Amino acid sequence: MAKTTKKETVKKAAPKKATVTAKKPAVKKASAPKAAAKTKAALESAIPESPLVFERPEKFEQVKHSLEKVDALGLVCGTQKYVGDIDMPNLLHVKVLGSPHAHARIKKIDTGDALKLPGVVAVYTYKDVPRVPRTTAGQGWPEPSPYDTYLLDSKVRFVGDRVAIVAAETIEAAEEACKKIKVDYEVLEAVFDPEKAMDKGAPVIHDEKDAYVPIPIFYDKSRNHASHVETKVGDVEKGYKEADVVLEKKFYPHYAQHCPIEPHICMAWLDENDRLVLRTSTQVPFHARRITAQTLQIPIKKIRVIKPRIGGAFGTKQEVLLEDICGLVTLRTRRPCKLALTRSEEFMSSRTRHPMVVKIKMGAKKDGTITALSMRIISNTGAYGSHALTVLSNCGSKVLPLYRANNIEFVGDTVYTNLPVGGAYRGYGATQACFGTESLMDDMAEAIGMDPIKFRQKNHIVEGESSPIFKALGEGREGVDMAIGSCGLAECITKGMKLIDWKKKYGKKGTGTKRRGLGMCCLMQGSSIPEIDMGSVFIKMNEDGSFNMLLGATDLGTGSDTVMAQIAAETLGCKHTDLIVYSSDTDMTPFDVGAYASSTTYLTGGAVITTAKKVRDQIIAVAALKMGEKPEDITIKDGICYGKGKKNKVTFGDVSRYSLYENKQFQIGAIGSHISHASPPPFAAHFAEVEVDTETGEVKLLSYVAGVDCGTAINPQLADGQTQGACMNGISFALTEEYIFDNGKMLNSTFGNYKIWGTKDMPNLQTFLVDSYENTGPYGAKSVSEISINGGLPAIANAIKNAVGVRLTRPPFTAEKVLKAMKELKAPKVEAPKAAAKKGKKK
């Protein structure tokens, strides 16, 4: 049913099991056909096949150990370098003039006065640059996001949108010049309400002719309609008829920003070969190279993108936001330049979490069977459609499979508004959607008189099961069918209950003005985008037995360099510190889609195993040659190769030197790639304990417990750190983070006014990992980074409901909102919550 995917026109992935080696020719004949067959075989095997499953060693030496993060000491000592930590002579400082209006046309723009200011070197407006529609979303090509964004345009579509670019000798001069640019705007009517954006007569935000979507999916810019997805499984109407109780509710997950402590920053210069070098804080160096080339209309080979250390990203750096600007300035002025967003610009003009209207309808029988589930989403992508379709489809694909239901319906629309632009944000749609489903799961449990945990335990997906949603909802094309190969959710639930002391505390609200409540939720995510994402790795051996490992994958602080080193070391038979990891640089490292979609460990980890195995084979062959042993007798441990019966041995260093200097010389090394054939979900159960002040409405989060099944945790300490960080982000999103707008302008674009949590705000946070083994993943691993940001909203909302009986649907859950909801609850209402328990709502 997916209106999104015209399957026949979209290129399908190669079949999984294409034979690698060609069969021998049946008829023995002259040598010419034989040679031809050989060539054919060689050519066919030139396309490598990514394994469906990986070998499982009996025990792990490197993996599953909390080994030291390879860059850690440099980070804490301040010797590791981020983008802005190098000095460049002759550097220009770049500043972008942002729009003061939410929707306006530039009638006249005069840069004369600005250019006259001392120190100002260049000012560019839309008149000075090529007009190329493209997306800023750093996704695989062709991107499933509309090409609706321009380097500069004669129209502005949100407050903070690009108006002009200034380059000057100092940042002060650049800022001053921005003030001196005279812009005559024709202010247009703006649309801010996503539920009204598609109305007839609503202002059309993308009324330009040239915006389009590069793949055959739905797109109707004349109605501000950036994407549409729908899919149906079974018959929901029938399902609702079979239900004893049917509930329906709307939820409004809100705007938020990723708040990496390092805001977006990019530097550019021309190298000795006159190529453009971009040193940038990005999750997607290869996509950044491609999109910059497209925007500036220069060949890809003219650009090199370097990703040094990154100061956090969380999705907001899966965007090409500064590279095109810096590239333009450097190419035009032939001087190095730097553009660093201020915190306020980071809030207003970078990317945000898509706010949504999430309508969930659920039907269930008294025995806890879910008979039907509908999800209706309106996603607000703001002024541009970055990730418009994919965040939307992930609302369904990363949430709906969690519970068994025969009848499921998903309908989603992404709309443009004149507000800040949505983008990729850790959780990627699942965060928003599961707030709805997990809240309604609690309400439903209450309505059918079942314990909310029992209700979930009865319905959640388990190992061996599948969901039709996996196939039905892909990313711009059909999804990939898969069965759950590993699921530790049951244990996440039982262990989490113990840690939060559920049995003892649940339902004990206390008396007096402070009431306590417990809430929980179950979560799932994915691991990579199957049959789409690709990662690759290059490993070469050095004379001392160490290895250079070059990765296209981007460590953003997640520790993926370390995780990859551990996987390589496990495969090679050495220590993780024997690998010198370099990531990433489009000139030096092989391709990788980048750090997104919870893919690095699962996807690039696979490429590491494939590559390291090839290297290991070479090491064994050389060791055998050197020792005069048979390759099949060689065993490796701790960087030493042993011959039969362990009588002979050679170190990795001996092997490498032998291969470089002594006999049959060659460079031991290999390159390898991996594409994922599945996207196995990690699972989690989160628990929150709150205390609500019934007089003020203030919510105090006392404890938060999160259990995660990420398959094998390659580095448990790092996986745990991912979980803790994601939990805190999800919690602060639920309770304090909020965009306050006036006429489309964010009024609180500072850390002083947009509250992200610090140490004093912390609850008693406990996290744990549940062991499972995912055969399709490298050494049993699934993803871990995103899932735990999703728990804050539903777990805390459910805890508040448990404490004071109010169902909050508009986060963040501030004291005012809680108090207001409590007052409404007391006031007699047509649709009191009790009515639900009787027989649910109509229909």
Added chain:
Amino acid sequence: MKLNVKINGKKFDLEVNPNAMLIDVLRDAGFKSVKSGCNEGSCGACAVMIDGRPKNSCIVLAGQVQNSEILTAEGLGNPETPHILQKSFVDHGATQCGYCNPGSLISAKALLDRNPKPTEADVKDALDGNLCRCTGYVKRIEAVLDSAKIIQKGTKGNK
């Protein structure tokens, strides 16, 4: 103006604009561990020790630190001889992207200097101004408490 300061124990004679912010002066002088996260005094990424007290260098004017002694993360230790706090941050996994680390290490050092036996609440108080979006703070707090213990035990290596 001429700015006479001691940075990490070394004397500097810097020619600076008195209205320049200390963060820029330090970074220009090569102390790149001093990070910028907000430039408004509310994230702590730029925290340095000025005469023994932690301050956000993005809201300190260069002119205010004449003849002061300044300590940055580079002055705490280096990868070969890290400070106990730095080593402890590594051991406990308190560093992910690391961008907040130099600032939080300075706050932690200041805490341990004035209170060698901090409670968990003391640590939370002292580090509240050092925002971290990666770690969720749990490991950072463990690292500081553990450092305090190690220092108390008189293990060598601390400066």
